[in-house]
Amino acid sequence: MPKTFPKGGVHPPENKLTATHKIEVLPSPKIAYIPIIQHIGAPSTVIVKKGEDVKVGQIIAKSSGFVSANIHASVSGKILKIDETLDTSGYKRMAVHIEVAGDEWMPEIDNSTTLIKDINISAEEIISKVAQAGIVGLGGATFPSHVKLSVPKGKKCEYFIINGVECEPYLTSDHRLMLEKSEEIMVGIQIIMKALNVSKAIIGIENNKPDAIEKMTQLANSYPGVTVEALKVQYPQGGEKQLIKAVINREVPSGGLPIDVGCVVHNVGTIIAIYEAVQKNKPLFQSVVTVTGKSVKKPSNFLVRVGTPIRDLIEAAGGLPEDTGKIINGGPMMGKAVYSLDVPVAKGTSAVLILPQDEVKRRPMSSCIRCAKCVSACPMGLEPYLLMVAAEMENWERTEAENVMDCIECGSCSYTCPADRPLLDYIRLGKSTVSKIIRARKN
């Protein structure tokens, strides 16, 4: 029996339309719009000026704290302006607009495809290179990666777990990377193992990707300490806590971090970025994006420069379909709906999903029949129906007491509810209100 996490979970239709489509390189846009906040944490400080010329890979905004990240130019050309620009968050935030001219890279970047296996720098140097390169978690959270590589004093890391699950329907960028960049992933894993000082690394892959499992297993034989764990398909297995539970059967305590149970988790995309930063001096300014949807003419996986408007991606995939009802940055379970084709790709963008009109209408909700399906579906052991009622009645004490802060916003509850109740909408409201209350209490 392949492993999985034991509690909750749902099985949305997989719809991996692009699983067999090779990653194609998308040409640079005419103008790149590079947001200066693409991560969780403090916004970066812009260090370039209007009119300045920049090269590919040149740093344009500096990290402004430990939990923050550098931002690099993804194209070469002239800076048109630095202005508020609509981004994938749905808000207008500062972005650097670069008019593209040529494709001139910073000289220290090794832009070849040669694999460099030997790792001859120390753990500290690895961490500082990862920080330099502005790498953030590409599995969705966009948390600065160097922070996760620095094991806090008093904690010990025993396992490095690699997230190759890609449990979101439609998404295939990690799947393709595992097939096309397998060696790079393996070297990246070695680098991270060195930085974390661990001897065991486990790659978790759901068994709807047998080709990736086979390829990674084969390669793992020649990399000591690395094993592959095939997992039973179940959403949200890509959630850090669920993945750890599935792979090594440890439960991250409520409010805790993976390191509390001796683990660090990185997603395969992040690992490739770390490989490139350490072995090739290449900062993170590209992203592999799945452009997909049932009415999309040419669903594809693209390697895209950060800052490219999603319009360009959709054009390259055959244009916006007639019956478009929703455009989503990310997958259908956790992605964010966007309302403009001008929003630029960020480091953490993994998909642009286009859903047809007949799939996006929310059905009217009816009263809760207390079927307990949301309770059985919740991977965190919460009671979504109750949290919704508590949030609806603005009973924040109850909302907090019922562990609303443990919710990972996976959407399994809303997905599963037969009465079509917008459970997660209310739970989010509860979460944000309760977290404000908690913060106020601390001050």
Place this chain on the structure above:
Amino acid sequence: MDKILISPSPHNLGKDSVKRLMYGVIIALIPAFGFSVYFYGIGALAVTLTAVLSSLCFEFLIAKFILKQKPTITDGSAIITGLLLAFNVPSNLPLWIVIIGALVAIGVAKMTFGGLGNNPFNPALVGRVFLLISFPVQMTSWPLPCSSRLTNWITARAENLDAFSGATPLAIVKEGLAKGDSMTSLMDSMPSHMEMFYGMMGGSLGEISAIALIVGGIYMIYRRIITWHIPVSTILTVFIFTGILWLINPEQNADPIFHILTGGVMLGAIFMATDYVTSPMSYKGMIIFGIGIGILTVLIRVWGAYPEGVSFAILIMNAFVPLINKYLKPKRFGEVKKK
């Protein structure tokens, strides 16, 4: 671009709907209904149709004219209440009594609380218990099941009315023991366990055939309409509890297989106790709920005034559901390992 929708995730919804689940339950009730018509003939059909139609009518009328809501009769829940009410009464019950039962079930037990989702007690059972108290004679006179009825459809109902067996196996045991008969002699006068498993015995319209009810239950579990927790814990508890009593004194107590095959245990455990609205929300809670029903059922059967106690047991446990939900929470992720 004006047609582009913005709303928070998740952007896709599962295919379950209240209707799908409710109609799934109805499908699961079909085998038991089939057996019932086979054994009890047209009477079973008449009672069932009356119960379903009057439930639908009452729900529609009350929603429309008293509560002034949009009637939700198409969601299937009123049909289930009607079916389950019919399944819990004798197949020769006068139809006007059936209609009263439906009025109590829908009007009192469901709609006064605000309709589907808000009623604390299982409506069909409230209807049934009301009838049992108000019409004790009619509610405890059962026709004999007979496999030749289908050949004689037209006259079947008239025949039924005369063909009282007077009692169910449980009632025979209760009365017999009270008179001082030995269990062995009582058992000899009874259908065999195998016949009981098929449903060849006196009883309420839909409760007799264990096999048909189990098939329906497996179907519901397979379709993920219900989980195994409530039916299994209920049936197992009855089995173990009566098993212990039987081992202690086989001359005074019927064997555990007899207990789970007779009366309303199967129907109650699989279809009545699993009613979404009136059962607990966590797996732990469901198991406690089932154990509670099992224990109460046996207590009533063995020591109570009535030969059968499943309906009462479920209703009593219904009352405990809010308490169970409050104290038996699902196990939170990451709760135990916290130091």
